[in-house]
Amino acid sequence: MNEELVFLLHRLIPALNEGLIMSVKLIVPSAVLGLFFGVVVGTCRAFGRGIIKPLANGYAALFRGTPLVIQLFILYFGLPGIGIYLEPYTAAVLGFTFCSAAYHSEYIRGGLLSIKQGQLLAAQALGFSTLKTLTTIIIPQAFRRALPGCGNEIVYLIKYSSLAYVITCFELTGKAKVVASESFRFSEVFLVVGLYYLVLVSVASWGLSRLENKLKIPGFGH
Amino acid sequence: MQTNAKTPLMRVHGISKSLGGREILKSISLNLYEGEMKVLIGPSGGGKSTLLQCMNYLIAPDRGHIELLGQHIDPGNHRELCLFRQQVGMIFQDFNLFDHLCALDNVSIALRKVRGMSKKQARERALSELDRVGLADKGHLYPAELSGGQKQRVSIARALAMDPKVMLLDEPTSALDPELVSEVLAVIRGLAQNGMTMIMATHQMGFTRSLADEVLFMQEGRIIEQGSPRVLLAEGSKTRTLDFCSQILDVEGGV
Amino acid sequence: MHETLDVLMDALPYVLQGAAVTIVAVIGAMFLGLFIGVPLAVGQVYGGRLIRILCGLYVWFFRGIPILVLLFLFYFGLFTLLGLNLSAVVAATIVLGMTSGAYQSQIFRGSILSLSRGQLKAAQALGMSNAMAIRTIILPQALRLSIPGWSNEYSIILKDSALAFVLGASEIMARTHFVASRTYQHLPLYLTAAVMYFILTWIGLILLRSLEKRVRIKGYVH
Numbered sequence A: 001m002n003e004e005l006v007f008l009l010h011r012l013i014p015a016l017n018e019g020l021i022m023s024v025k026l027i028v029p030s031a032v033l034g035l036f037f038g039v040v041v042g043t044c045r046a047f048g049r050g051i052i053k054p055l056a057n058g059y060a061a062l063f064r065g066t067p068l069v070i071q072l073f074i075l076y077f078g079l080p081g082i083g084i085y086l087e088p089y090t091a092a093v094l095g096f097t098f099c100s101a102a103y104h105s106e107y108i109r110g111g112l113l114s115i116k117q118g119q120l121l122a123a124q125a126l127g128f129s130t131l132k133t134l135t136t137i138i139i140p141q142a143f144r145r146a147l148p149g150c151g152n153e154i155v156y157l158i159k160y161s162s163l164a165y166v167i168t169c170f171e172l173t174g175k176a177k178v179v180a181s182e183s184f185r186f187s188e189v190f191l192v193v194g195l196y197y198l199v200l201v202s203v204a205s206w207g208l209s210r211l212e213n214k215l216k217i218p219g220f221g222h
Numbered sequence B: 001m002q003t004n005a006k007t008p009l010m011r012v013h014g015i016s017k018s019l020g021g022r023e024i025l026k027s028i029s030l031n032l033y034e035g036e037m038k039v040l041i042g043p044s045g046g047g048k049s050t051l052l053q054c055m056n057y058l059i060a061p062d063r064g065h066i067e068l069l070g071q072h073i074d075p076g077n078h079r080e081l082c083l084f085r086q087q088v089g090m091i092f093q094d095f096n097l098f099d100h101l102c103a104l105d106n107v108s109i110a111l112r113k114v115r116g117m118s119k120k121q122a123r124e125r126a127l128s129e130l131d132r133v134g135l136a137d138k139g140h141l142y143p144a145e146l147s148g149g150q151k152q153r154v155s156i157a158r159a160l161a162m163d164p165k166v167m168l169l170d171e172p173t174s175a176l177d178p179e180l181v182s183e184v185l186a187v188i189r190g191l192a193q194n195g196m197t198m199i200m201a202t203h204q205m206g207f208t209r210s211l212a213d214e215v216l217f218m219q220e221g222r223i224i225e226q227g228s229p230r231v232l233l234a235e236g237s238k239t240r241t242l243d244f245c246s247q248i249l250d251v252e253g254g255v
Numbered sequence C: 001m002h003e004t005l006d007v008l009m010d011a012l013p014y015v016l017q018g019a020a021v022t023i024v025a026v027i028g029a030m031f032l033g034l035f036i037g038v039p040l041a042v043g044q045v046y047g048g049r050l051i052r053i054l055c056g057l058y059v060w061f062f063r064g065i066p067i068l069v070l071l072f073l074f075y076f077g078l079f080t081l082l083g084l085n086l087s088a089v090v091a092a093t094i095v096l097g098m099t100s101g102a103y104q105s106q107i108f109r110g111s112i113l114s115l116s117r118g119q120l121k122a123a124q125a126l127g128m129s130n131a132m133a134i135r136t137i138i139l140p141q142a143l144r145l146s147i148p149g150w151s152n153e154y155s156i157i158l159k160d161s162a163l164a165f166v167l168g169a170s171e172i173m174a175r176t177h178f179v180a181s182r183t184y185q186h187l188p189l190y191l192t193a194a195v196m197y198f199i200l201t202w203i204g205l206i207l208l209r210s211l212e213k214r215v216r217i218k219g220y221v222h
Helices: A003-047 A052-065 A068-082 A088-113 A117-125 A130-167 A172-183 A186-214 B048-055 B078-086 B103-113 B119-132 B148-160 B178-193 B205-211 B240-252 C002-046 C049-064 C067-081 C088-114 C117-125 C130-145 C147-167 C172-183 C186-214
Strands: B010-019 B022-032 B037-041 B063-068 B088-091 B166-170 B197-201 B214-219 B222-227
Touching (some): A003 A172, A003 A186, A052 A088, A052 C186, A068 A130, A068 C147, A068 C186, A088 A130, A117 A130, A130 A172, A130 A186, A130 C067, A172 A186, A172 C067, B022 B048, B037 B048, B048 B166, B048 B197, B078 B088, B148 B178, B178 B197, B178 B205, B222 B240, C002 C088, C002 C130, C002 C186, C067 C088, C067 C147, C088 C147, C117 C130, C130 C147, C147 C172, C172 C186
Parallel strands (some): B037 B214, B166 B197
Antiparallel strands (some): B010 B063
16 A cells, blocks of 8 residues: 555544544534524524613623633633633633634524514413413524524534644544644645544535535525 | 618618527517617517617527627627717616716716717716706716606716717606606707617607607517507507507506 | 733733734735635636636635645645745734635625626627626625625634644733743733733724715615
């Protein structure tokens, strides 16, 4: 077998597969928690009373207005300064969750606010309880409106999960960096890891557009 | 330019066009003579708009070709095509003014960019064309600030500024509120009286009666009747044209 | 507390110099992205089959791979293979610009498609060549419509530029990290850096909003 192929099959691919597992372990919980937290923040931004609304708005502005890498550094390198020590993995998942929640909240808020007041009145007039109105009128519509944005956000999360590397959580990119630095084959290694991400992102985007098509309602959303 | 009265200014030769598997135009031929005003009439979807757009290759016909002043136009030659289009004015149903330019610039942009006129020359020419359509004082307004009738008059000025040899008008008044129709028709009437060669798709029957030299009735991609309006639209004549027109007359009224 | 303040005051001028580097890199990347994005968008809308496929591949590649991987790939790999000996800042600017080109092309593409098809026809009917019609009629409008998307792109590039520190580009992040690793005042220093990014985000957005106002066309609602 030629040398290139040996390197690829016995060195690079196994290392990247290990990294891939770590990436998935980062992405999935962050996506789920981020979406959940994003729904909470988005709802507060849309309907929050008193201090809650500006607080939620401030949270979103803060996390959207600063680079994710700084947020990660603050969690990992900064918090020990006040006595909080986080594992790289925990810091990464927390950072991804907080950041993507801020972005999700934007779409959730938009989705919630897009529902016309008249529909809520109509539901009340028909005798819907608040809970029933929420589950049968508001959520199905808001979900569809927010879906493209939130889905996109999850695609972004796949790519930005690569930042876990800078706080020493060795996922795809981190593993690639290690192999590349040892072997000095930067172009090959990063092209191959790029391919991994391309596949992940393309599959996620494809799944998302299928979901969107499946949920499509004629004339809705224009 | 001297042209023999017998040779047509513009010649349409066997134009056919299919879109989405449907045959929109079925081998249409017609001649436009200098100073003549032809009117295209017929139900919507009959191919009038497609025919007019084929006449300056905005839609590429599948078969057939166009001649201007006896010259065969080759649409594959982009330069030749652009030169040809400069000589053929086109008026659209929905105006298609350039939304980012004020009325004056809408008229002058082609003079500057296509004709290569200086800014000053183009401006003067554009002003005189705006004056001709009665909008000399509206040059600084943007399309969004004009009424529909004013927009269409600007688009006529825009076409006239290029000194077209022939004008194609695609239902110039059908996107207008009824009270704005007459100001646009007045401009077109002026053009006809000054001897502009025109072919126009319209449902304005009174206008057609008084100004058209020939009426072409189009249906399902064919010209099925043609002749002078006096014959085709005569009271009691059994033409399909009259039949069709009497149906729309009630709805749209004449001028 | 006193010590922290001293460290901050000492570090501030040094980090602010990094802010200048960040600003130059971001502006450079935005304009590079503009020069790449406009032809890409025109190619995707008006190009023949081959051109459309090529433009699509470019966009797919740069949108599907994390910035971090692209930075490594180009700086350590491809640029070196091409014999280019670029400084970290220049390399990062180019990579950010190429990536932004892919995203900007999507913004411009959307704007072009939202314009009425009739205006292009009207321009052609006046005898304009296709290239001239696109240049004088389509692009002036599409670019105006793209400014909101462009503002968004600005804040994304600004945040992504923080990743240039992995190449050793001496921008805000790298300098902050450097001072932090010597003084162990991680938390206050990273918070300061976060504030800087936050301020830069807002300054940029305000400037772009005033640009949007300045080029606005009267009565033009889209």
